[in-house]
Each structure stands twice: as C-alpha cells, then as structure tokens.
Amino acid sequence: MRAFDVLGDPVRRRILELLAEGERTSGAVTEVITAEFGISQPAVSQHLRVLRDTGFATVRAEGTRRLYAVDAAPLREVDAWLDRFRTR
Numbered sequence: 001m002r003a004f005d006v007l008g009d010p011v012r013r014r015i016l017e018l019l020a021e022g023e024r025t026s027g028a029v030t031e032v033i034t035a036e037f038g039i040s041q042p043a044v045s046q047h048l049r050v051l052r053d054t055g056f057a058t059v060r061a062e063g064t065r066r067l068y069a070v071d072a073a074p075l076r077e078v079d080a081w082l083d084r085f086r087t088r
Helices: 002-007 010-020 026-037 041-053 073-086
Strands: 057-062 065-070
Touching: 002 010, 002 073, 010 026, 010 041, 010 057, 010 065, 026 041, 026 065, 041 057, 041 065
Parallel strands: none
Antiparallel strands: 057 065
C-alpha cells in the first residue's frame, strides 16, 4: 500500500500534523519543518509535492501564495484497511 510509504516518513507525518490544524502556506510549513528537522526549503517542497501527488494534501493558490491543506480521503482509506486488524 503506497500510503504507508508516504506515512512512513517522519517529515511527511509532521507536515500532515501541521496541516491538520488548518491551511498553511508553503512558507509557514517550511519554517517549522526546517527548524525541527534541519532540512532545506527544496527538501520541504519535495515532501509537500509527494503529499500532493499522492492525494494526502491539497493546494490552492491565493494571490502569490500557495495554501496547503489535508485531504482526509487517503487517511480514511488507511484507517479502513487497519480496521480489520482492530477487531481481532
């Protein structure tokens, strides 16, 4: 399941945690992630792209800013897959 590849990365999990609090600009996400993980802005952009390309995050333009948000659909799919193990 590709979702676990996405969620297996601590940087992407942290980005999702930030986005779960509400929409954030790419700059705001980058500021937190670079401070916490010590990675470059291009590396953060790459993680945001993975989240967007796999459907875990959405992005919309607002003027010159790009606002990211969580898309819960893939997370619900992961939860549904995991649910079969909770009943045992």
